[in-house]
Amino acid sequence: MIHKQVAIIGGGLAGLTAAIHLSKIGIKVIVIEKNTFPKHKVCGEYISNEVLPYLSWLDLNIQDLNPTKISKLQFSTENGKSINAKLPLGGFGISRYILDEYLYKKAISNGCEILHDNVENVEFNDDEFTITIAENNILKSKLVIGAFGKRSNIDQKLNRSFIKKKSPWLAVKAHYSGNFANDLVGLHNFKGGYCGISKVENDKINICYLADYESFKLYKNVDDYQKNVLTKNPILKQIFESSTLIFDKPITISQISFEQKKAVENHILMIGDTAGLIHPLCGNGMAMAIHSAKIVSELIEKFYGDNIQSRTSLENSYNIQWNFNFKNRLRTGRFLSNVLQKTKLSKFLMQLIIIFPFLLPMIIKKTHGNPIQ
Known part of the structure; x- marks a missing residue:
């Protein structure tokens, strides 16, 4: 085992960002990712x-990917009443299909080892991890970062508390062609959920929505659900009627949980959605994933540089920084998730935002951070 080594389970946005950071500062990185690139993922594809x-510090030039520049937000209730707001920091739209492959290639050029395989088990004994991948191949590592996404068989292996609870949420995503403003992100409420819409590179429209599974299963398929539920919102109706599906069919993911998760579990340092999933209505999940990769990488640098003396201190430091940067944002996200599940309360909040538009920038501020250097 090489002493200054980190194994990262999961090669999505958070995992690859951590790999690039750690390799940049001279730490050997092995990333285990079950999928190959490029690959579409269910994601809002907006980054603050x-x-x-x-x-920029990671030597990533996002402008090379031709992202859209987003500065405005449109928010609407079920009946199509809407308000517009300026996003305090603004953001950009980029598909995971393009971004993840770009990060993957950067990680490889930095010298990271990428294994395309499934992780069967992770055990911690005698101050080191044993990672079992397919066909009983074994990897050893001093440190392991968990970046395996919203839910995984590894969550079950670790017996994480959130995985035991059924979640009512399903997410659907697809790319479309059509007319939609380049500088706008739309957040549109419908009965049982909400839909996010924004442009990504190459003039494509990303439509991604979160739906209550109980209402969704009343319909035969995604198309029927969209026609009978989403388009009850006149704004969504106009967008769907004027857009053409680019994908063969929308992609979905079920059992999305907004339950509280632990940032460190079985000594694994969790980042991104693996550590905590913010409600998509907050529009900040991708930025949080990137930021969490930065936090964990900087602490690992201190650990291997002997500025952090023990694994316990490393884990405690990570928990403290995770909570400082994300705990309140995630709490706000869980509150919004609970509100959306209660029809009357959801309608009341949405109408309140329409009547008092200054509340929307306040919610945005509570779920976004300051520029991270």
Whole structure:
């Protein structure tokens, strides 16, 4: 085992960002990712500009990917009443299909080892991890970062508390062609959920929505559900009627949980959605994933540089920083998730925002951070 080594389980946005950071500072990195690239993922594909200084430090030139620049927000209730707001920091739209492959290639050029395989088990004994991948191949590592996404068989292996509870949420995503403003992100409420819409690169429209599974299963398929539920919101009706599906069919993911998760479990340092999933209505999940990769990488640098003396201190430091940066944002996200599940309360909140538009920027501020250097 090489002493200054980190194994990262999961090669999505958070995992690859951590790999690039750690390899940049001279730490050997092995990333285990079950999928190959490029690959579409269910994601809102909007990133707050708060991460741009950090991405620049990582030598990532996002402008090369031709992202859209987003500065405005439109918010609407079920009946189509809407308000518009300016996003305090603004952001950009980029598909995971393009972004993840870009990060993957950067990680490889930095010298990271990428294994395309499934992790069967992770055990911690005698101050080191044993990672079992397919066909009983074994990897050893001093440190492990968990970046395996919203839910995984590894969550079950670790017996994480959130995985035991059924979640009512399903997410659907697809790309479309059509007319939609380049600088706008739309957040549109419908009965049982909400829909986010914004442009990504190459003039494509990303439509991604979160739906209550109980209402969704009343319909035969995604198309029927969209026609009978989403388009009851006149704004969504106009968008769907004027847009053409680019994908063969929308992609979905079920059992999305907004339950509280632990940032450290079985000594694994969790980042991104693996550590905590913020409600998509907050529009800040991708930036949080990138920021969490930065936090964990900087602490690992201190650990291997002997500025953090023990694993316990490393884990405690990570918990403290995770809570400082994200705990309140996640709490706000869980509150919004609970509100959306209660029809009357949801309608009341949405109408309140329409009547008092200053509440919307306040919610945005509570779920976004400052520029990270």
